[in-house]
Amino acid sequence: MSEYIVKENALVDFFKSLASGRRLLTPQGLGDKCKLEETPPDKVNLDFSNTHMSPKSLLFPQTEALMAFHNDASKPQAFVYQSLGDKGEPLAVFGIRPCDAKGLSIANKVFQNDRFTDNYWKGKIDQAVLVGLACDNPSPQCFCAAMGGSPFGEAGLDVLAFRQGKDLGLKPLTPKGEELVKASGAQTANLADAIKGLEAEAVKSQGVPPDYKGIDNADLMALFNDPHWLATAENCLNCGVCTFFCPTCHCFDIQDETSEKGGVRMRNWDTCMSWLFTVHGTGHNPRPSKTERVRQRFMHKLKYIPLKQDGVRGCTGCGRCVAMCPVNIDIRSVALKMTQTAASQA
Amino acid sequence: MNNPYLPYPVRIAEIRVETEDKNLRTFKFEFLNPEDEEKFAYLPGQFAELSVPGQGEIPIGIASSPSEKGFVLFTVNRVGQVSSYMHNMKAGDVMGIRGPLGHPYPLDKLKGRNIVIIAGGFAVTTLRSTITYLLQPKVRPDFGKITFIYGARSPGLLLYKDEWMAWEKRDDIDVFVTIDREVPNWGYKVGFVPAVTKEVCPPPENTSALICGPPVMIKFTQPVLEEAGYQHENIIMSLENRMKCGLGICGRCNVGPEYVCKDGPVFTLAQLNRLPKEY
Known part of the structure; x- marks a missing residue:
C-alpha cells in the first residue's frame, strides 16, 4: 500500500467522505474536556494533545445492558434472558492517538481470545474504522517509546494520518483503511521517507527511553516475590483511577438489575484495586491487601500481558495513570524497580 | 453472532437435598430447547455458570457425566446471593446455564x-x-x-x-x-x-x-x-476463584498470566509450582 495526501483545501471534503454513511467522531474540546464527539466535517480540529479519557468506551461502554428477561408467566419465554444485541453502528473515528489505538489492539486480543469471542465488542469494532493521528509533538506526560510504541505507531489502526505541513498525510494499514482512503479521493504520494523523518523527530522529543527489557527475560516468580511491592504499594489508596483511565484495562463486573416486570443483566467497568474484585463466597480473598492488588496491576501490565501477547506490554505509555494518580505512583518507577529485580536475579 | 454470555434456558427437573445440614442440594436441569443439549457438549472437569434471572450467576462444576443423557447435574452449596436463592427454588422453575467452560481433566x-x-x-x-x-x-x-x-x-x-x-x-x-x-x-x-x-x-x-x-x-x-x-x-x-464472565475477559480469576476460567480450572502441580498462589 502506498501513502496518500489530502491538501489543506480538500480537508473538509475528506472528512465529509469519512462521515458518509457513518458517524464521524473526532476529539473536541480542550484539556480535560477533550473527548471524542460526533463532529460536522468542517469542524474537525487537528490541534489537540489527546482525549482526557481513553477511547475504550467506544467499544466497551462503562455500563452496558447485555440481555433482558420478563417475568410474566402467561407469556412465552418467561424468565429466559434474550440478548439486547451488540448495538454496533458504522463509525469513523478520526484522531485516535497511536498509544490509544495500541491499547485497543491489546484489549482486542482479550475480547477476541483463543477460545471465546465477545460479541458485544466484536459487533462494535467490526463496524468502526479507526484513523489515528500521529503525534508530531508528543505531550510531556507521554512515554510511548519507553513501552515499545511510537508516536507514529500503527497497531490497532486502519489508517495512520499525520500532518505534512498544512496538509494531511495518510498511510492505510488495513484493507478497510485502504478502501476508506481510496473512496475519499485522496491522492497517492510517496511519503515513506517523510514519515521516517517525522517519527524520528517525535521520538527524539521523548528523550532516551529507559530500557525495561530485563522484565521480559526475568523469571515471573522472582518479579512476583520481590519485597519492593510492599513499599511500592504503600501510598496507594486503591482508588482505581489508574484502571478507569487506562486504555488497556478491560476488567468488568456483571450485575442483574430487576424491576417489577423482569430484569436486565448489565456489565460495568470494574477495577482490580477493589477488595470485592476477587473475594470468594467463603470470605477467602486471594488478593487480600492493597500490596497484592497493586502488584497484580503492574505484573499484569508488564509481565502477564507480554507473556500472552508475544512480548507486547500492557502499558502503552499514554501517561494518564501517572497524571491522574492522587499519590503520584508512576508506572515508570515501578518498571524500573522490576528491572532492578530482574538484574539482581540474573 | 454466537453470544457466549447468553445462558441456555433450563427447567429444574428435580432438587435433591444431599447432606444432613441441608446446605448442599443437587439440581437436575433439563434444557427447554432440546438442541441446546447438543451445544452444551462437555467433558468431566468442566464447569458452567448457573444463571438465575434477576439474581446473577455462579460458576459451578458439572457433576453429571456426558454419558448421562437428557439432563445435567450440579451440586450447589448455599453460600451467597445466587446459591441461597437457588436453594429456595422449586422443581419446574426456569433458569439458565451457560457453558461448558474451562478445560476438562486430561x-x-x-x-x-x-x-x-x-x-x-x-x-x-x-x-x-x-x-x-x-x-x-x-x-x-x-x-x-x-x-x-x-x-x-x-x-x-x-x-x-x-x-x-x-x-x-x-x-x-x-x-x-x-x-x-x-x-x-x-x-x-x-x-x-x-x-x-x-x-x-x-x-x-x-x-x-x-x-x-x-x-x-x-x-x-x-x-x-x-x-x-x-x-x-x-x-x-x-482450582477455584471468583469469576464473572468465565471467558477469560473480565479479569478477576487470574493466577499469574493464566485465567482459571479459560486456561484452567484444571492444572498439574508442575504448572502451579511456576505460578503465584493467588487462589
Missing part, C-alpha cells in the same frame, strides 16, 4: 494409566462426573486400575451415597470412603484423607492422581503423594 492423555481420584467434602462433584464417565463399559478398558478416596467430616456430609455404595460393590474400582471421627455403625474408614491416602494409594508407576478438595486437604495430601513418589506432572488439580 482423560484422553491418561489412557492406559492407573488413576487415583482423591476428593474431600463437596469438591467431589466433578470427580463424580469423572468416575461415572470412566466406568462406562466402552471407556473402562482404556484405563488401568482406578482408586477412589473420598472423605468428609461425618457420614451425613458425604454426597452421592447411593452411587459410591454401588461403586464399592464393583470389582473394577477400589473405593475408600472415610470420615474424620468414629461414629456408631460406620462400616468404612475413619481418619483424614491424607492418612487414608498414605495407607491405600497405589504405587506411582504409570499412575496419575486427580485431587479436588478444600485447601487444607490438598496441603496435607500433596506431601503424601510426593513421598509415595508421584511426579508433579502426574498430580492434577482443579
Whole structure:
C-alpha cells in the first residue's frame, strides 16, 4: 500500500467522505474536556494533545445492558434472558492517538481470545474504522517509546494520518483503511521517507527511553516475590483511577438489575484495586491487601500481558495513570524497580 | 453472532437435598430447547455458570457425566446471593446455564494409566462426573486400575451415597470412603484423607492422581503423594476463584498470566509450582 495526501483545501471534503454513511467522531474540546464527539466535517480540529479519557468506551461502554428477561408467566419465554444485541453502528473515528489505538489492539486480543469471542465488542469494532493521528509533538506526560510504541505507531489502526505541513498525510494499514482512503479521493504520494523523518523527530522529543527489557527475560516468580511491592504499594489508596483511565484495562463486573416486570443483566467497568474484585463466597480473598492488588496491576501490565501477547506490554505509555494518580505512583518507577529485580536475579 | 454470555434456558427437573445440614442440594436441569443439549457438549472437569434471572450467576462444576443423557447435574452449596436463592427454588422453575467452560481433566492423555481420584467434602462433584464417565463399559478398558478416596467430616456430609455404595460393590474400582471421627455403625474408614491416602494409594508407576478438595486437604495430601513418589506432572488439580464472565475477559480469576476460567480450572502441580498462589 502506498501513502496518500489530502491538501489543506480538500480537508473538509475528506472528512465529509469519512462521515458518509457513518458517524464521524473526532476529539473536541480542550484539556480535560477533550473527548471524542460526533463532529460536522468542517469542524474537525487537528490541534489537540489527546482525549482526557481513553477511547475504550467506544467499544466497551462503562455500563452496558447485555440481555433482558420478563417475568410474566402467561407469556412465552418467561424468565429466559434474550440478548439486547451488540448495538454496533458504522463509525469513523478520526484522531485516535497511536498509544490509544495500541491499547485497543491489546484489549482486542482479550475480547477476541483463543477460545471465546465477545460479541458485544466484536459487533462494535467490526463496524468502526479507526484513523489515528500521529503525534508530531508528543505531550510531556507521554512515554510511548519507553513501552515499545511510537508516536507514529500503527497497531490497532486502519489508517495512520499525520500532518505534512498544512496538509494531511495518510498511510492505510488495513484493507478497510485502504478502501476508506481510496473512496475519499485522496491522492497517492510517496511519503515513506517523510514519515521516517517525522517519527524520528517525535521520538527524539521523548528523550532516551529507559530500557525495561530485563522484565521480559526475568523469571515471573522472582518479579512476583520481590519485597519492593510492599513499599511500592504503600501510598496507594486503591482508588482505581489508574484502571478507569487506562486504555488497556478491560476488567468488568456483571450485575442483574430487576424491576417489577423482569430484569436486565448489565456489565460495568470494574477495577482490580477493589477488595470485592476477587473475594470468594467463603470470605477467602486471594488478593487480600492493597500490596497484592497493586502488584497484580503492574505484573499484569508488564509481565502477564507480554507473556500472552508475544512480548507486547500492557502499558502503552499514554501517561494518564501517572497524571491522574492522587499519590503520584508512576508506572515508570515501578518498571524500573522490576528491572532492578530482574538484574539482581540474573 | 454466537453470544457466549447468553445462558441456555433450563427447567429444574428435580432438587435433591444431599447432606444432613441441608446446605448442599443437587439440581437436575433439563434444557427447554432440546438442541441446546447438543451445544452444551462437555467433558468431566468442566464447569458452567448457573444463571438465575434477576439474581446473577455462579460458576459451578458439572457433576453429571456426558454419558448421562437428557439432563445435567450440579451440586450447589448455599453460600451467597445466587446459591441461597437457588436453594429456595422449586422443581419446574426456569433458569439458565451457560457453558461448558474451562478445560476438562486430561482423560484422553491418561489412557492406559492407573488413576487415583482423591476428593474431600463437596469438591467431589466433578470427580463424580469423572468416575461415572470412566466406568462406562466402552471407556473402562482404556484405563488401568482406578482408586477412589473420598472423605468428609461425618457420614451425613458425604454426597452421592447411593452411587459410591454401588461403586464399592464393583470389582473394577477400589473405593475408600472415610470420615474424620468414629461414629456408631460406620462400616468404612475413619481418619483424614491424607492418612487414608498414605495407607491405600497405589504405587506411582504409570499412575496419575486427580485431587479436588478444600485447601487444607490438598496441603496435607500433596506431601503424601510426593513421598509415595508421584511426579508433579502426574498430580492434577482443579482450582477455584471468583469469576464473572468465565471467558477469560473480565479479569478477576487470574493466577499469574493464566485465567482459571479459560486456561484452567484444571492444572498439574508442575504448572502451579511456576505460578503465584493467588487462589
